Amino acid sequence: MRDVDEQIAAWGGESTVEREEMKAGNPFWKRIFWCLDECSRFSERATRGSEQRPLRIVLIDDERFNARATVCSTNEGAHFVDIVAINTGMIYTMLDVFSRLLGHPDVLITVPGSQDEVADRVAVEKLYAAPFSNGTPILPLSSQRLSVAVSLVTIGLDFIVHHELIHLVNGHIDFRRVNSGMPAIDESKQLTAANVDVTTYTLEFDADSCAVGVSLQRGISIVKKLSTAASDNQIFKDTGVMTIYASVDAYVYHFAFVIYVFFKLFYQGPENIFSSRTHPAPQVRLWWVLCTIASIQVKKNIALGEKAHESATHGALEAERAIASVTGRTPDYEMIRNGMDQGSPDTELLRGIRAEWQRLRPLLDPFSRGGKLAPAIPD
Numbered sequence: 333m334r335d336v337d338e339q340i341a342a343w344g345g346e347s348t349v350e351r352e353e354m355k356a357g358n359p360f361w362k363r364i365f366w367c368l369d370e371c372s373r374f375s376e377r378a379t380r381g382s383e384q385r386p387l388r389i390v391l392i393d394d395e396r397f398n399a400r401a402t403v404c405s406t407n408e409g410a411h412f413v414d415i416v417a418i419n420t421g422m423i424y425t426m427l428d429v430f431s432r433l434l435g436h437p438d439v440l441i442t443v444p445g446s447q448d449e450v451a452d453r454v455a456v457e458k459l460y461a462a463p464f465s466n467g468t469p470i471l472p473l474s475s476q477r478l479s480v481a482v483s484l485v486t487i488g489l490d491f492i493v494h495h496e497l498i499h500l501v502n503g504h505i506d507f508r509r510v511n512s513g514m515p516a517i518d519e520s521k522q523l524t525a526a527n528v529d530v531t532t533y534t535l536e537f538d539a540d541s542c543a544v545g546v547s548l549q550r551g552i553s554i555v556k557k558l559s560t561a562a563s564d565n566q567i568f569k570d571t572g573v574m575t576i577y578a579s580v581d582a583y584v585y586h587f588a589f590v591i592y593v594f595f596k597l598f599y600q601g602p603e604n605i606f607s608s609r610t611h612p613a614p615q616v617r618l619w620w621v622l623c624t625i626a627s628i629q630v631k632k633n634i635a636l637g638e639k640a641h642e643s644a645t646h647g648a649l650e651a652e653r654a655i656a657s658v659t660g661r662t663p664d665y666e667m668i669r670n671g672m673d674q675g676s677p678d679t680e681l682l683r684g685i686r687a688e689w690q691r692l693r694p695l696l697d698p699f700s701r702g703g704k705l706a707p708a709i710p711d
């Protein structure tokens with residue numbers, strides 16, 4: 333295994349100097365690095381009482397993947413460093429996606445200024461057809477809507493980074509390192525039908541489900557912080573952030589909106605059906621993520637408001653309605669209702685994943701470093 337810094341440099345990774353320059357030069361990057369710093373606290377908390385490892389969350393410029401969780405050894409395997417690498421291009425793509433959506437008059441109309449927006453259907457469709465293409469940026473005219481777009485990016489990034497951290501603290505990477513000598517999980521950009529690896533599908537299930545729980549809790553703690561203290565945090569002082577964290581319900585609504593857009597639109601373009609070798613189709617992932625949001629509410633593991641389940645449903649419905657509207661198709665609400673009611677589509681794939689998770693879960697458990705593995709997949 334390579335040395336940590338050498339490995340990060342090989343992926344086109346940032347240096348500490350660059351990070352400070354990016355933060356100093358641009359409020360957007362300041363928000364992004366704030367988000368990454370906050371995420372790293374989860375790892376510290378989760379692994380307390382278990383094996384502690386240094387953690388590096390880095391931005392890299394490697395087009396092969398959107399994100400990667402891995403470990404690097406520093407001396408002959410005796411000492412490991414956890415690494416989460418995020419492709420910078422993915423952050424730009426999220427900014428592009430949410431800016432275009434908020435620049436459209438028919439998306440998130442509850443955020444003031446929508447009636448003045450002028451992005452048209454073609455502008456958003458271009459994104460839909462080629463989510464990773466570089467085009468002219470389309471920004472919302474309203475500064476509040478632009479600020480909301482940036483906040484939605486941080487919600488999406490928070491989910492992605494926690495997903496990678498779960499791969500590490502729930503022992504997925506160590507399990508693979510010991511059993512197959514492959515100490516990494518890539519979130520690949522390519523979604524092409526190929527030989528299915530059901531074992532990694534279940535690791536993705538665990539990472540998605542747990543990340544949703546952690547991300548929700550984190551956002552809710554921000555809402556509470558903001559409501560109790562007169563926030564002196566400069567990062568929260570703009571109106572867009574306050575729109576999203578105004579209440580638990582507002583946060584859950586926007587969270588569900590982001591997650592829905594992430595899987596339905598941003599992640600895979602118009603072909604919402606293909607699985608890859610390592611990842612099930614986004615619509616399958618979306619289903620279990622919605623199920624998890626619903627089950628968290630049912631179990632009241634976290635102090636969600638009375639209306640949180642309803643708010644999450646409305647956030648996802650708004651995302652589906654908006655995407656359908658800007659792409660000129662009929663909205664399809666069935667999957668959202670299914671997920672939020674925790675009804676399972678009875679497919680061969682899901683039956684296979686469910687059985688594999690039952691088999692794998694006890695094998696994975698000894699590798700977990702403080703992470704709590706997801707429960708069985710709902711029937």
Ligand SMILES: [Zn+2]
Pocket residue numbers: 495499517518519535536539
């Ligand atoms: Zn993953």
